[in-house]
Each structure stands twice: as structure tokens, then as C-alpha cells.
Amino acid sequence: MKLAVFSAQPYDQRFLEQVHKAKYSDALEILYHVFPLTTETADLARDCDAVCVFVNDVLTKDVMDKLYSHGIRxxxxxxxxxxxxxxKEAEKLGFFVANVPSYSPEAVAEFAVALIQTLNRNTHRAYNRVREGNFNLDGLLGQTLFGKTVGVVGTGKIGLSLARIMKGFGCRLLGYDVYKTPDFDQYGKYVELDDLLSQSDIVSLHCPLMDITRHLINKETLSKMKPGAMLINTSRGGLLDTSAVIAALKNRTLRGVGLDVYEAEAPLFYSDHSSDIIQDDVFQRLMTFPNVLVCGHQGFFTEEALTQIAEVTLSNLHDFKNGLPCKNNLMAKKH
Structure with missing residues (x-):
């Protein structure tokens, strides 16, 4: 088989090749493309059997039609x-579509905690001050996390991992999820979203982006948050109405915002724009706040997670090639 990997960074190639050489070298050829998958770049997958994509590759009807015309399935x-x-379009065309549903959930949860700790104790600002010989503590005041209330929106594997960590800090945990899991009961209690927002000192988002969750945090829900609360998002940028978050920061109702994702991140993230003039005015405004910390979607970025991603991705392809049942087949889960 022949696989075209899009949005391939050096680390993607490194970890995929490790698994490829160890298990599938005789049965698979892999082509790596640094470009994202679009209607223009889909021709790079000509003569391939499958494509491999990441979070900012957008597979619209036009893209999938072109892939299908090239024989990709x-x-x-x-x-x-x-x-x-x-x-829906993928199902209509008969594509096999598989994801990596869980890869080191602790990696993302630990990164969310890093954002919380950094924002709370201003260690990023302290680091820069000390490098310049400034040891003044004024402006670096934080809060003790022990005894604070943490709201976890989305209690899947990552949300549970965060709850377990924050419980260790001595925090009170509140959870909200449409699909409740008994595993959360050992860390905290489930409440309605409005109650979670009004009571939490820290709100951390760990839910998928769907129609019902898009702009889950908006002008209305922000108004229900506890004054001075911290907002953390390591899931998907579209969960936040960024303009509404900026307004809340301007009127000082939010104490801080930690983001590893951004609503319009696709043209920016995973590339070096340090010599460019960034044209996204909303993003640039967000970056002006001293109490906002933005990272480039790196919560997953650990050796353990990348190894697991590579193993599961190529295992999914192996199942497709051999006509085997694949537990990660999204098309099967639709029925």
C-alpha cells in the first residue's frame, strides 16, 4: 500500500517511520508532505491508497471528491x-475513516495544569524579569490552588486525568458532561453548566468541537462565570467565541486565559511566522493582554503520545488493508 501523509512535521515523520520500519516496512510505502491537505494539494496523493491528516487539514466535499477520483479509499x-x-460525505463516497481516539490523555491534562500554574503564579513573566535583572515581585501575585474550585467541562479521558491531578492539589472538582461517567464521582460531582460556571475559580474545557459545543463559551456563558475566574482551553479553539473572551478580558471579569488552541489557528499554527506580519487582528489583540497565555496546540506533544499516535494510525491502516474490523472506524460507529 501507499500512504500520503499531509501536514507532516519532522517529528511526525520520525515517529511514523519508527513504527513503519518496525512493523510494516515490507507492506507499506509512505510519502510525507509538509503541506496541508486542500483541493490544490490533493493531487500529491495521486496513486496512493490512503491519506493521513492532522487537526488543521480540512476534508470538505471537494477535497474528498478529488481524493476519491485518485482511487483513495x-x-x-x-x-x-x-x-x-x-x-456524511465520507460515508456517501464509501471512505474508511479512522481516528486515534485516545493517546496519552495525561499529556494534555498535564499541559492544562502547566497553563494553570503558569498563569496563576506568573512564572512566564518572572522568567523574563529575572533575565533582565529585575527581581521585583510586584505584579506577580498569585493564589494558592489548595481549596479552589475547578470546573471540568467534558469528563472523558483527558477531563478525568485533569480532575485526578487537581484533586491532588486539594481542589474541589465540579464536572459537566452530556454523557456522565461514574469514574468522575471519585474526584468531584456533576452539576449543570451554569452552576459549574458560577462556582468555579478555574474552568477547563475538555470536550470535542461539534455543532452543539461550538462557541460553548460565549457572551452569555461568560457572564455566568464567577468574577475573577480563570479559563483554560486545550481542546478545540472553536469552543470559544474569541471576541467575547476579549471583551471579558477588557472588562476584567476574567482573571486569566490559557489557550493551547485558537478558533482560527489553521493559517498560523505549526509554522514559523516570526518574520511575517500576522494579519489576524483578533489573534493579535488577544496577545496584548498580560494575563493571556497562548501556545501553539502542543498539549499532545510528548514522546509517549506521538509513539501511540503513530502505532494506532498505522494499525488502523493495517486493519483497512486486510479487511479486519477496526475499533477506531468512525464509519462503523455511525451505525
Whole structure:
């Protein structure tokens, strides 16, 4: 088989090749493309059997029509989320579509905690001050996390991992999820979203991006948050109405915002724009706040997670090639 990998960074190639050489070298050829998958770049997958894509590759009807015309029948998502693919169109065309539903959930949860800790104790600002010989503590005041209330929106594997960590800090945990899991009961209690927002000192988002969750945090829900609360998002940028968050920061109702994702991140993230003039005025405004910390979607970025992503992705392709049942087949889960 022949696989075309899009949005391939050096680390993607490194970890995929490790698994490829160890298990599938005789049965698979892999082509790596740094470009994202679009209608213009889809021709790079000509003569391939499958494509492998990441979070910011958008598989619209036009893209999938072109892939189908080239004989491609499998789409491998090397991520958990699948909001970037039109599953109805994929089903109509008969594509095999598989994701990596869980890869080191602790990695993302630990990164969310890093954002919380950094924002709370201003260690990013302290680091820069000390490098310049400024040891003044004024402006670096934080809060003790022990005894604070943490609201976890989305209590899947990542949300549970965060709850477990924050419980260790001595925090009180509140959870909200349409699909409740008994596993959360050992860490905290479930409440309605409005109650979670009004009581939480820290709100951390760990839910997928779907129609019902798009702009889950908006002008209305922000108005229900506890004054001075911290907002953390390591899931998908579209969960936030960024303009509404900026307004809340301007009127000082939010104490801080930690983001590893951004609503319009696709043209920016995973590339070096340090010599460019960034044209996204909303993003640039967000970056002016001293109490906002933005990272480039790196919560998953650990050796353990990348190894697991590579293993599951190529295992999904192996199942497709051999006509085996695949537990990560999104098309099967639709029925």
C-alpha cells in the first residue's frame, strides 16, 4: 500500500517511520508532505491508497471528491477530533475513516495544569524579569490552588486525568458532561453548566468541537462565570467565541486565559511566522493582554503520545488493508 501523509512535521515523520520500519516496512510505502491537505494539494496523493491528516487539514466535499477520483479509499486521522471532516460525505463516497481516539490523555491534562500554574503564579513573566535583572515581585501575585474550585467541562479521558491531578492539589472538582461517567464521582460531582460556571475559580474545557459545543463559551456563558475566574482551553479553539473572551478580558471579569488552541489557528499554527506580519487582528489583540497565555496546540506533544499516535494510525491502516474490523472506524460507529 501507499500512504500520503499531509501536514507532516519532522517529528511526525520520525515517529511514523519508527513504527513503519518496525512493523510494516515490507507492506507499506509512505510519502510525507509538509503541506496541508486542500483541493490544490490533493493531487500529491495521486496513486496512493490512503491519506493521513492532522487537526488543521480540512476534508470538505471537494477535497474528498478529488481524493476519491485518485482511487483513495482510506482517510486516517492522526488525532482524536474529527470536526475537520465531512463524515456524511465520507460515508456517501464509501471512505474508511479512522481516528486515534485516545493517546496519552495525561499529556494534555498535564499541559492544562502547566497553563494553570503558569498563569496563576506568573512564572512566564518572572522568567523574563529575572533575565533582565529585575527581581521585583510586584505584579506577580498569585493564589494558592489548595481549596479552589475547578470546573471540568467534558469528563472523558483527558477531563478525568485533569480532575485526578487537581484533586491532588486539594481542589474541589465540579464536572459537566452530556454523557456522565461514574469514574468522575471519585474526584468531584456533576452539576449543570451554569452552576459549574458560577462556582468555579478555574474552568477547563475538555470536550470535542461539534455543532452543539461550538462557541460553548460565549457572551452569555461568560457572564455566568464567577468574577475573577480563570479559563483554560486545550481542546478545540472553536469552543470559544474569541471576541467575547476579549471583551471579558477588557472588562476584567476574567482573571486569566490559557489557550493551547485558537478558533482560527489553521493559517498560523505549526509554522514559523516570526518574520511575517500576522494579519489576524483578533489573534493579535488577544496577545496584548498580560494575563493571556497562548501556545501553539502542543498539549499532545510528548514522546509517549506521538509513539501511540503513530502505532494506532498505522494499525488502523493495517486493519483497512486486510479487511479486519477496526475499533477506531468512525464509519462503523455511525451505525
Amino acid at each position: 482510506a482517510i486516517l486521522l492522526r488525532c482524536a477530533g474529527f470536526n475537520n471532516i465531512d463524515l
